[in-house]
Amino acid sequence: MSPEYLSPGVYVEEVDKGTKPIEGVGTAMAAFVGFAEKGPVNQPTFIPNWTEYVNTFGGFIKGVYLAPAVYGYFQNGGGRCYVTRLPGGEEEAEEPKAVAMLTSGAQPSIDSLSITALEAGAPGSEITVEVSKPSGEDVPDDQFNLTVRRGTTEEVFENLSFSKAKGAKNVVDVVNRQSKLIQVAEKESSLSMVEKVPGVGRYSLALGEAQTIALAPVSTDVVVGDAAERSGLSGFEVADEVTMLCVPDIWALYKAGAISMDGVKAVQLAMIAHCENMKDRFAILDCPPGLSPQEIKDWRMTETGYDTKYGALYYPWISVANPLGNGESMDIPPSGYMAGIYARSDTERGVHKAPANEVVRGALAVETQITKSEQDILNPIGVNCIRSFPGRGIRVWGARTLSSDASWRYINVRRLFNFVEKSIERGTQWIVFEPNDMDLWARIRRDVKAFLTTVWRSGALFGATPAQAFYVKCDEENNTPDLRDLGQVIIEIGMAPVKPAEFVIFRISQWASGSDTSE
Secondary structure: OOOOOOOOOOOOOOOOOOOOOOOOOOOOEEEEEEOOOOOOEOOOEEEOOHHHHHHHHOOOOOOOOHHHHHHHHHHOOOOEEEEEEOOOOOOEEEOOOEEEEEEEOOOOOOEEEEEEEOOOOHHHHHOEEEEEOOOOOOOOOOOEEEEEEEOOEEEEEEEEEOOOOOOOOEHHHHHHHHOOOEEEEEOOOOOOHHHHOEOOEEEEOEEOOOEEEOOOOOOHHHHHOOOOOOOOHHHHHHOOOOOEEEOOOHHHHHHOOOOOHHHHHHHHHHHHHHHHHHOOOEEEEEOOOOOOHHHHHHHHHHHHOOOEOOEEEEEOOEEEEOOOOOOOEEEEOOHHHHHHHHHHHHHHOOOOOOOOOOEOOOOOEEOOOOOHHHHHHHHHHOEEEEEEEOOOEEEEOOOEOEOOOHHHOEHHHHHHHHHHHHHHHHHOHHHOOOOOOHHHHHHHHHHHHHHHHHHHHOOOEOOOOHHHHEEEEOOOOOOOHHHHHOOOOOOEEEEOEOOOOOOOOOOOOOOOOOOOOOO
């Protein structure tokens, strides 16, 4: 409707004919879930730096990986993050429990398995644990029996091992799930599966000193949480800025015997589902600790079977300085450090650069040294390796998602599309309820093309010209009368993302000087 002009004069009108620039959204905002000393429980809390984390959630806790993960995130280039603290992370004094250390049969000076009575106080000291070899022929050397006795109560666990392969009776999983007297924990060491087998004999539990526990057992449902209650990892649905998700403390629960490997899988599947539903974030997953490359391959292919373009898996764990020790190191899951590398790569190069061939700052060593031939079996199945190279430090040496779809094989491609999709979604909100006509279509094409041209100039799209790198279609062909009657406007966008040079091949041959090589 035109304005009214009722009397002579000069009239000034503002006409909206300008562009509506689309601004790129942030790509480097991690979200962490885990246990902490203090602070708000089940409430996504914005943390801008490490000092603020310490002020809000406290420092490092023995046996817990949240604080090391957040520290590694900031150390490797992360700038901002959200943290959700799970209930049960406070340090609480508890009655002393009877304990025993089972030593390696091959190397008696090294402890391979710790035994702790479930019941606090003196009754635990009445427990004995007997290690014996299974009867029969052709019994594998890495299997053993465990008999637990207290008075007339006896528990027998046969054909146990330290293997985490499918079908194996892993001693931690079996005993912690079935025993009413004890819980066990594998001691961190570099021993082989056979060398970890405890020496044959009888061990008595002795009452230890009063100690503090770092975390209380919680179920996988608590870790997953509920979006309506803003709890667990699901609570990050309200944090629209989040682009990366890490839950390192599922491994703290696993190593403490609070959840089984099935529980770990349930949480990781929930992380993947959360990212797939939100469509604007990426799950960074950790492999189990202490496994060989072959065992990781079996775990990846037979036990998990993850298939998603919204997640990546990293192996092995990394060793960092132990803030609670005297110059000692500790092995931790790498997801927090990887999130920091994602943020650093985004800042220095852009989200289109694969977050690989980057130094892991703060890493002293890797839990397992990986050879090229061992990575040959892991890289094709989407396990990104962290390797130590002489003279080049410890580096991330993989950039693949967990997707079986070759179009979404690389992390940077998925995250580039997340960035473009969310930027366009936010920058085109003005379109809603505008008249759906040719003028609107032209304005949409102009604004989206201007944004994608900027993305192309940053090196994120392949092509010598913008026309080779992307296209934007919004016209009568894809906005037919029936669609317009439904109130819809359809914009079709195609992009040619830059893929990483994963395999660099130099073809070298002998050449006779002066010979014709034009053919």
